Structure formats: C-alpha cells, structure tokens
Amino acid sequence: MDGDRQENPHPARGTKDNPAKNKAGMTRNMGNTHANARANQRDQHHQHSQRQQQQERQQQQQQGRGGESGAAAGEKASQSSAAKAASLTESRSTGSLPSESPQHNPSSSPQSSKRDSVTSTRSLPVVASNMSSCTLSSAPARAPKTMSSLPQVTIRADNAPGKSASKPGGNNACTGVSANAAKSANSGVASGGSVEEMVDTAESPGGVVSGRDSLLVDNLLAGLAGGDNPAVGSGKPPQNAANAAPFNWQSQKISVKERLAFLYNTDTMADVQFLIGREPNTQLVPAHKFVLSMSSAVFDALFNGGMATSESVIQIPDVEPSAFLALLKFVYTDEVQIGPETVMTTLYCAKKYDVPALERACVEFLKRNLSSDNAFMLLTQARLFDEQQLAALCLETIDKNTTEALVADGFTDIDINTLCAVLERDTLGIRECKLFTAVCRWAEAECIRRSLPATPDSQKEVLQGALRLIRFPLMTVEEFAMGAAQSGLLEDREVVELFLYFTVNPKPPISFLDVPRCCLTGKEQVVSRFCQIESRWGYSGTSDRIRFMVNRRIFVVGFGLYGSIHGPTEYTVNIQILHMDTGKVMGCNDTSFQCDGSTSTFRVMFKEPVEVLPNTNYIACSTLKGPDSYYGSKGLRKVTHESVSSGKVTFQFTYAAGNNNGTSVEDGQIPEIIFYT
Structure with missing residues (x-):
C-alpha cells in the first residue's frame, strides 16, 4: 500500500492534466490492487495453515503421541513458509518480482517443484500424527509403562560440549522400527525423520544413546538388515535386563x-534383601515389602x-536360610515345605x-x-516355643511308652527343666528303679x-533338685539296696531313712515323695472270685459292695x-474304691456298658488306675441301673493270682457291712477285679 502512495503522489492532478496518464495510472493501480488482494489471500491461507497446524500439535500433545522435536521442526517449516509469503507480498507490492532463475523459482518447472517437495518431506521429522497407526502386525501389544520405568536418553551436541539433556521416552503406540524411529525423533537423537539419519546420529560421536535405549538402536539396525532381532524380526519384545523375568511374564499367570x-x-x-544365617553359611534372599507386610505384623x-x-x-543371623525360605514359600504361595x-x-x-498358620502347620507335622x-527332643522344643498342645502330646507319648522313650538318644539331650517336668508326673509307665537308672545316665551326659x-558329686551337682523327685519309697527293698543305696548319690542319713521305711511298720515319715505314679507295668491281670454263674440278680438303686485286701501293692484299673x-442291654453304672478305715474315695467313674445277653463279664474301667497298698482294707462298690442280670455263686474267700512277670498277688475277700444289695463273699456282683502290678 505504501508503494501505491509513492507512485501516485497526486492522483487528482494527474486525472485532470493528462487523461492518458490517468488511464495508465488506473491500470497500474488496479494491477497493484489485484496483487495486494492475492497477497492478502495468501496471508490468510498461511494464517489458516498455522492455526490448523497449531490445533494438530495441541491434539498430538493431549494424546501423548507427538514429540517436541517434530513440533519444533513443523513450526520452523511454518515460519519459513510465512517468511517466503511475506517476501513475495513485499516484492509484489513494490513491483519487484523475484528472480526468474529456475533454481530459485518454485513454479519454474515441474521437476524443481517435485524435487523441493521431496526435500521438504525428508527434512521433516517423524511426528506422532504419522505414527498413531504405525504398528507392525507381528509385534504384540505392550503394557503401559509408568514414568519411572521408562528409559532415559542422553544427548550430546557437537556445538555444545559438556551439556546433555535427559528426557523420558514418550508413550508411543508404535512397535518395531517405526516405534524406535519415533522414540528417537521425539527424544532429539536425530534432527531428521529418516531412518538412516537417525541411525547415523545414534552412532556418531555427536549423539550418544545410553542405558536400555541402546537396545532400540540395535533392534533398528537388525530390522534394517533383515536380522533375527527378537524385538523386530520375530515381533517379540526385549527381555527385562534388570531382572531375570521375561517381558510380559504377567500374561502367562492367570x-x-x-x-x-x-x-x-x-x-x-524386589525392594528388600535379607542376609540370613551366620558366616560362613549365609544366604542373600530377595523379597518384596508389600507381600511380607500383608502376611506378618x-x-x-x-x-x-x-x-x-x-x-x-x-541381617537375620538367628534364622537358618532353609527355614526363612520355607517361611517365604508359605507367604508367597500358601505351600508348606518342611521336613x-x-x-x-x-x-x-x-x-x-x-x-500363626505356618506355626499350626509345623505343629501338625510334629504331631503326625x-x-x-x-518325644523327649520334641518336648524340649515345645517347651522352648511355648507350644503347650504339642508339649502335652509329647508327655502323653512318654507316659504310654516311658521305657522306650528313656532309652532313645534324645533323652540325654534334654535340659534340666524338662527332666524335672517329666519326673514330677504321676503317670509314668515305668518302675522307679528303672527311672532312677535313666536319670543317672542323663547326669553322666550332662x-x-x-x-x-x-x-x-558332679552328678549330684548337675541334677540339682531333680534327685528329690525320684520316688525311692516306691521301690522294693531289694531294688533300693541293689541300686540307689550303692550309687553314691544319696547321703548316708537318707539311705538309713529309706531302709527304715522299707522294714518298719508303721512306716516313719520320710523326706522323699511316696505318692504312687500309677504306673502300669507288665500285662493286665484279672482275679475272679466265683466258681459258678446263676441267673436273676435285681437292682433297686442300692450298691453292690465287697471288702478286699492284698498282700502287695497293686493298681486296680476296673471291675x-x-x-x-x-438279651443285649445297656447299663449305666457308678464304680468306686473306698478306703475302709477313712471312707475316702480312692477312685470312681460314672459310665455305661453294653452287654450281649451272655454269661460273660463286661469290663467297666476307672479313669485313672487306683493304687491299692498291701495289708489295707478297701471296699469295691458298683451301682447299676438296668434289668435283672446274672450273678456269681460259690465264692472264694482267698484267691492267689500268680504270673511270671509280677509274681504272686493274694486277694482276701470279706463281707462288707451295711447296705450291699445282697452281695457277699459267697454270691452276688463284682465277680472280677482287673489290676496291674
């Protein structure tokens, strides 16, 4: 427009003075007006193109598919186009046209136009809008990555030594060659969008690719060469180099x-490691804090x-590596691996x-x-870990198999507290002389x-108070004289005191326990007092009773x-053994039993064996509820039972005064007494 004013400084005067000049000036003004209109149209078109490119860049940034370098290159191209349009507008407005030289005139020939179009295309980087649909058919879909897991790209330019820029790779939907090219273009590795330029830049000293992104360049080169790269040639993603786990292992675990x-x-x-055990048997075990935290307080x-x-x-020095791995195995898989x-x-x-779940699994394994x-070895461990249920089972096993448990290797390895806990029990199934021998063996090992x-003297020192738990009065005089009296573990006054207890009657007080252990040695034995069986013995709620006495100590376990x-019937019954002089109930049980209608006897047992001392009167009682039963006749007052293992036991039966439901020495109920010696 300034050019128009300079060429026509006096339009009105020109019009009046010279019509020809006015016509020529009008023609020139019209030409300039048309040129200006075309320039304005190109400017408007260019502005529209810029707005469209800006909208595309904003959309690319929102979708995470565009790179900064691609946007910068597009903006640079837009600025170049705008500069060329402005130059053309200024030239046309001033009437000076650009040079007619073919190499500078974009419209001079089709060849030059085509060549410049190709050059312009090659000079642009690969942008996200061109990569959104660029997916190799053989490449599997990748799982989305977080920012912390993305690789870092380091760039070093030739004109700025010592400076570098780190930029996380973008969230790219492409895989294979195109994805790698897009990643490199977005990270600033190569200035051009061509594959060759990107590879040249990555390999040149001016552009260095660090970390796992070197795999991308290797994959790209292998893809260009048609190689067997797992990320390009076969469509498989690269393996995770930090862990031994293969890529996308999660998809195989349903x-x-x-x-x-x-x-x-x-x-x-893994985000934590444990150093388990003591030198030199240590082991480094990786683990995951979240898994451990949700399994253990x-x-x-x-x-x-x-x-x-x-x-x-x-560091955990007090745990064995195998035990810690068994713990982790249970935490991660619910599997119990113990032996x-x-x-x-x-x-x-x-x-x-x-x-606690693993604790219960270990205890159940020990029970089985x-x-x-x-039993003794597990008893020590159960007491150490405060496993009361396991300790009770161990003690029960020791009670039933005392002799076998005492000769096992684990007995001499127990601690003094466990030994005392066993010696305090009243239910050990062994004679006291044999128990004393086992305790002496433990003292030697200690x-x-x-x-x-x-x-x-050393044995007495290590036994401490355990020696007082040996119940020497339960031995026979022969067992005591041949064993404990000659062991040297007892003081002279204690030996004299025990000999007096064995030989004098009534027995003097003694400092050792004389409470029976209710030990059951030998085989179960039965004494029968009737010679004949009769029918019809009735019950009205009164107890059948018979008095008896034995010549040696026994343990009555039932009737x-x-x-x-x-015919077949069920009876309810209460059985008792009473001390004749004091009336004390020595043992009792409320139970029932089934009979089949035959003349056989049926066992009714006490909960615990009842100790019966020699030369002492006791009363056996039974109170039955049920129909009429058989009964015995032709009873014996004195019955001697003899066995190879326990010798002779003599029972003497007498009449029990009072209400006895008719039972006497000659006839009635309670035909058998079941006992151990």
Whole structure:
C-alpha cells in the first residue's frame, strides 16, 4: 500500500492534466490492487495453515503421541513458509518480482517443484500424527509403562560440549522400527525423520544413546538388515535386563497366586534383601515389602511402623536360610515345605515373625511324626516355643511308652527343666528303679557337656533338685539296696531313712515323695472270685459292695460285671474304691456298658488306675441301673493270682457291712477285679 502512495503522489492532478496518464495510472493501480488482494489471500491461507497446524500439535500433545522435536521442526517449516509469503507480498507490492532463475523459482518447472517437495518431506521429522497407526502386525501389544520405568536418553551436541539433556521416552503406540524411529525423533537423537539419519546420529560421536535405549538402536539396525532381532524380526519384545523375568511374564499367570509364586525368591521387582544365617553359611534372599507386610505384623512394623528400617539389606543371623525360605514359600504361595530336619527351625521362624498358620502347620507335622524315639527332643522344643498342645502330646507319648522313650538318644539331650517336668508326673509307665537308672545316665551326659568328671558329686551337682523327685519309697527293698543305696548319690542319713521305711511298720515319715505314679507295668491281670454263674440278680438303686485286701501293692484299673439275662442291654453304672478305715474315695467313674445277653463279664474301667497298698482294707462298690442280670455263686474267700512277670498277688475277700444289695463273699456282683502290678 505504501508503494501505491509513492507512485501516485497526486492522483487528482494527474486525472485532470493528462487523461492518458490517468488511464495508465488506473491500470497500474488496479494491477497493484489485484496483487495486494492475492497477497492478502495468501496471508490468510498461511494464517489458516498455522492455526490448523497449531490445533494438530495441541491434539498430538493431549494424546501423548507427538514429540517436541517434530513440533519444533513443523513450526520452523511454518515460519519459513510465512517468511517466503511475506517476501513475495513485499516484492509484489513494490513491483519487484523475484528472480526468474529456475533454481530459485518454485513454479519454474515441474521437476524443481517435485524435487523441493521431496526435500521438504525428508527434512521433516517423524511426528506422532504419522505414527498413531504405525504398528507392525507381528509385534504384540505392550503394557503401559509408568514414568519411572521408562528409559532415559542422553544427548550430546557437537556445538555444545559438556551439556546433555535427559528426557523420558514418550508413550508411543508404535512397535518395531517405526516405534524406535519415533522414540528417537521425539527424544532429539536425530534432527531428521529418516531412518538412516537417525541411525547415523545414534552412532556418531555427536549423539550418544545410553542405558536400555541402546537396545532400540540395535533392534533398528537388525530390522534394517533383515536380522533375527527378537524385538523386530520375530515381533517379540526385549527381555527385562534388570531382572531375570521375561517381558510380559504377567500374561502367562492367570491368578494372583501364580503371579506371587513367580516372584518368590527372585529379584523381579524386589525392594528388600535379607542376609540370613551366620558366616560362613549365609544366604542373600530377595523379597518384596508389600507381600511380607500383608502376611506378618512383624514385617509390617519393620517396614511401615513408626521406627521402620531404611536399610536395603537386613541381617537375620538367628534364622537358618532353609527355614526363612520355607517361611517365604508359605507367604508367597500358601505351600508348606518342611521336613524332619527343618520343621523345628521353621517353627522358630514362624514364631519369630508371627505367622500363626505356618506355626499350626509345623505343629501338625510334629504331631503326625511324634513317636517314643523323638518325644523327649520334641518336648524340649515345645517347651522352648511355648507350644503347650504339642508339649502335652509329647508327655502323653512318654507316659504310654516311658521305657522306650528313656532309652532313645534324645533323652540325654534334654535340659534340666524338662527332666524335672517329666519326673514330677504321676503317670509314668515305668518302675522307679528303672527311672532312677535313666536319670543317672542323663547326669553322666550332662557332666560331659559341662566338662566335669562323671563322679557322684558332679552328678549330684548337675541334677540339682531333680534327685528329690525320684520316688525311692516306691521301690522294693531289694531294688533300693541293689541300686540307689550303692550309687553314691544319696547321703548316708537318707539311705538309713529309706531302709527304715522299707522294714518298719508303721512306716516313719520320710523326706522323699511316696505318692504312687500309677504306673502300669507288665500285662493286665484279672482275679475272679466265683466258681459258678446263676441267673436273676435285681437292682433297686442300692450298691453292690465287697471288702478286699492284698498282700502287695497293686493298681486296680476296673471291675468285671455281669450283664442282662434278657438279651443285649445297656447299663449305666457308678464304680468306686473306698478306703475302709477313712471312707475316702480312692477312685470312681460314672459310665455305661453294653452287654450281649451272655454269661460273660463286661469290663467297666476307672479313669485313672487306683493304687491299692498291701495289708489295707478297701471296699469295691458298683451301682447299676438296668434289668435283672446274672450273678456269681460259690465264692472264694482267698484267691492267689500268680504270673511270671509280677509274681504272686493274694486277694482276701470279706463281707462288707451295711447296705450291699445282697452281695457277699459267697454270691452276688463284682465277680472280677482287673489290676496291674
């Protein structure tokens, strides 16, 4: 427009003075007007193109598919086009046209136009709008990555030494060659969009690719060469180099349990390590804080509590590596991997880190494998770990198999507290003389452990109060004279005191326990007092009673009673043994029994054996509720029972005064007494 004013400074005067000039000036003005209109049209078109490109860039940024370098290159191209349009507008407005030289005139020839179009295309980087649909058919879909997991690209320019820029790779939907090219273009590795330029830049000293992005360049080169690269040639993604886990391993595990089992004892995503055991048998075990915290309150406090540790390697010297791995195996997979060699250490580990389900599994394993050979060893461990149920089962096993348990190797390895706990029991199934021999053997082993001479004085020292728990009065005088009296473990006054107890009647007070252990030795024995069986013995709620006395100490475990004469029947019954002089109930039981209608006797047992001392009167009682039964006749006043293992036991039966339902020495109920010696 300024050019128009300069060429026609006096339009009105020109019009009046010279019509020809006015016509020529009008023609020139019209030409300039048309040129200006065309320039304005091109400017408007250029502005529209810029707005469209800006909208496309905004859309690309929202979708995460565009790169900064591609946008910069597009903007630079837009500015170049705008500059050329402005130059053309200014030239046309001033009447000076650009040079007619073919190499500078874009419209001079079709060849030059085509060549410049190609050049312009090659000079632009690969942008996200061209890559959104660029997916190799053989490449599997990748899982989305977080920012922390994306690789870092380091760029070093030739004209700016010492400077670098790190930029996380974009969220690119492309895989294979196009995806790698897009990643490199968006990260600023190459200024051009061609594959060759990107590779040249990556390999040149001016552009360095660090970290895992070197795999992208390798994959790209292998793809260009038609190689067998797993990320390009076969469509498989590269493996995770940080862990041993293959890429996309999660897709092969259909359940949470399978995925957790895959992470067990691996470095995959592990965020803590444990150094287990003592030198030289230590082992470094990787783990995951989240998995451990959701399984154990101890681990939760260790990692998330107010005094949570910040150490990446945690030392646990008091746990065996095999036990800790068994704990992790259970935490990750719910599987219990224990054996006879590891069950106790695993139980300790489960107790330490409060995993009750694993504790119960260990205890159940011990119950299933409990025997007389390992009862003492397991008893020590059960007491140490405060496993009361397991300890009770061990003690019950020792009661039933005392002799076998005492000769096992584990007995001499128990501690003094466990030994005292066993000696205090009233239910050991062994004679006291044999128990004393076993205790002496334990004392010798303890002297060796303490590096003491195995003398009587040393044995008394290590036994401490356990010696007072031996019930010497329960021995026979012969057993005491041949064993304990000559052992050197008792003081002289104690030996004299015990000999007086065995020989004098009434017996003097004694400092040792004389409470029977109710031990059942030998085979079960039965004494019968009737010679003949009769029918119809009735019951009205009154007890059948008979008095008896024996010549040596025995343990009565039950009675044999007659059953119904009317066929199979169930009786309810109460049985008792009373001390004749004091009336004290020595033992009783409320129970029932089934009879089949035969003349046989039916066993009715006490809950615990009842000790019967020699030369003392006792009363056997039974109160039955049921139909009429058989009864015995032609009873014997004195019955001697003899066995090879226990010798002779003589019973004397007499009449029990009072209400006895008619039972006497000659006839009635309670035909049998079942006992042990």
